[in-house]
Amino acid sequence: MTKKILISGASVAGPSLAYWLHRYGFSATVVERAPGLRGGGFAVDFRGDVHLRVLREMELLDEVRRRQTNMGDQVVVDGRGRQLAKLPSAFMSGDVEIERDELSRLLYDRTQEHTEYLFGDSIASMTESADGVRVCFEHAGPRTFDLVLGADGLHSNVRALAFGPESRFIRHLGYYVAAFDIPNFLDLDHTGLMYNEPGLGVSMGSAGGKTDGGFVFPSEPLEYDRRDLDQQKQLVADRCAGAGWEVPRLLEAMWAAPEMYFDSISQVRMPHFQRGRVALVGDAGYGATLGGLGTGTAMVGAYVLAGELALARGDHRVAFPRYEELMRDYAAGCQKLAEGAGPFLAPPTRFRIWHRNQMYRLLSWRRLAGIFDKLTTKAARNITLPDYRPAPRSAAPREPA
Numbered sequence: 523m524t525k526k527i528l529i530s531g532a533s534v535a536g537p538s539l540a541y542w543l544h545r546y547g548f549s550a551t552v553v554e555r556a557p558g559l560r561g562g563g564f565a566v567d568f569r570g571d572v573h574l575r576v577l578r579e580m581e582l583l584d585e586v587r588r589r590q591t592n593m594g595d596q597v598v599v600d601g602r603g604r605q606l607a608k609l610p611s612a613f614m615s616g617d618v619e620i621e622r623d624e625l626s627r628l629l630y631d632r633t634q635e636h637t638e639y640l641f642g643d644s645i646a647s648m649t650e651s652a653d654g655v656r657v658c659f660e661h662a663g664p665r666t667f668d669l670v671l672g673a674d675g676l677h678s679n680v681r682a683l684a685f686g687p688e689s690r691f692i693r694h695l696g697y698y699v700a701a702f703d704i705p706n707f708l709d710l711d712h713t714g715l716m717y718n719e720p721g722l723g724v725s726m727g728s729a730g731g732k733t734d735g736g737f738v739f740p741s742e743p744l745e746y747d748r749r750d751l752d753q754q755k756q757l758v759a760d761r762c763a764g765a766g767w768e769v770p771r772l773l774e775a776m777w778a779a780p781e782m783y784f785d786s787i788s789q790v791r792m793p794h795f796q797r798g799r800v801a802l803v804g805d806a807g808y809g810a811t812l813g814g815l816g817t818g819t820a821m822v823g824a825y826v827l828a829g830e831l832a833l834a835r836g837d838h839r840v841a842f843p844r845y846e847e848l849m850r851d852y853a854a855g856c857q858k859l860a861e862g863a864g865p866f867l868a869p870p871t872r873f874r875i876w877h878r879n880q881m882y883r884l885l886s887w888r889r890l891a892g893i894f895d896k897l898t899t900k901a902a903r904n905i906t907l908p909d910y911r912p913a914p915r916s917a918a919p920r921e922p923a
């Protein structure tokens with residue numbers, strides 16, 4: 523009988539899983555708490571041959587390339603907009619960069635014909651038995667699935683239900699990030715600008731017809747309602763009050779933005795990201811946030827998990843531990859890259875800002891930039907991807923697993 527698999531989360535990891543599961547003949551349902559695909563956030567990048575291979579095998583690489591941002595250099599400016607340093611594009615944008623929401627839309631479009639999507643809903647409870655997992659939803663009627671996969675991000679609901687409260691698994695790295703779409707009021711053309719005051723990083727970038735604004739600042743863990751956008755905007759506005767450069771205009775644009783990504787810079791560390799009939803993929807299981815190649819890692823994770831399930835003919839007792847074994851060190855290596863992201867983007871003192879800018883200047887030397895790029899790409903490539911040999915997308919699905 524075809525295995526029925528429930529995936530929680532429809533951003534990157536969730537639809538990627540749905541894609542592969544269908545190709546291997548499983549039946550996938552995706553539940554997403556938001557009423558539709560979520561927009562907003564910064565662009566995401568892919569680095570090195572492992573990421574590119576996964577995109578290629580998903581028959582997505584050409585499409586992603588067609589929609590890539592083609593972002594140019596990032597310029598660090600002072601309060602009067604004068605250039606202090608310049609970063610080559612590969613430093614921030616990898617081999618290919620695309621807006622996160624465009625990627626999510628692409629993945630959704632590739633899967634929606636054969637995947638059941640339940641928007642505006644969430645898992646309320648799960649009860650595992652020898653035969654499957656009985657799932658009660660907040661809105662839809664209860665159903666039984668063979669497996670449940672949590673692809674619901676840093677604050678994963680599936681993780682909380684199956685493994686325990688997030689305080690046990692999330693390591694706060696001391697910073698917050700906000701990202702939102704803005705009008706291109708500085709007429710930027712495939713350029714990013716970065717500005718700093720002690721304890722505040724401000725960014726603006728425009729490419730591919732879209733302009734993002736963003737803030738990074740240090741903070742202890744904040745108490746707020748993750749569904750209350752105005753409350754989050756107020757938190758950001760309070761932190762940025764009185765800041766110079768274009769910050770007042772950026773704050774105005776933030777208030778006008780219909781969506782905003784706001785979260786702590788945190789990492790998810792779990793002794794195991796699979797248990798019984800439940801497994802976590804992407805940020806839910808090994809999230810790295812800013813600078814940790816989270817999107818590429820999530821797509822590699824989806825490739826491996828679905829591939830292992832296909833290889834084990836749906837037997838999660840074989841597939842899940844294999845998936846964890848293959849992904850653990852890889853994900854940890856990518857997480858390590860992101861540990862310095864907060865202090866690097868928002869240094870706490872004028873001296874540290876100066877020091878960071880000196881480093882940026884060094885990185886603008888091609889050879890040093892190449893060394894840095896190699897370091898990041900090394901983490902992104904640090905896995906030998908098994909060849910699961912999926913059937914071509916156009917062919918009939920394999921024998922049901």
Ligand SMILES: Cc1cc2nc3c(=O)[nH]c(=O)nc-3n(C[C@H](O)[C@H](O)[C@H](O)COP(=O)(O)OP(=O)(O)OC[C@H]3O[C@@H](n4cnc5c(N)ncnc54)[C@H](O)[C@@H]3O)c2cc1C
Nearest residue numbers: 531533534535555563564674675679701783804805812816
């Ligand atoms: C709108 C948005 C903007 C982002 N912007 C940035 C950014 O600017 N910088 C950055 O570093 N990272 C950002 N991220 C995170 C980035 O997308 C991930 O690090 C990476 O792509 C891995 O994706 P993921 O699918 O594992 O997790 P995520 O992209 O976090 O996706 C998780 C999905 O699960 C859904 N979800 C959450 N709770 C539930 C629930 N109870 N039931 C069902 N679904 C649920 C969420 O709505 C979301 O669609 C953003 C994520 C989102 C959703």
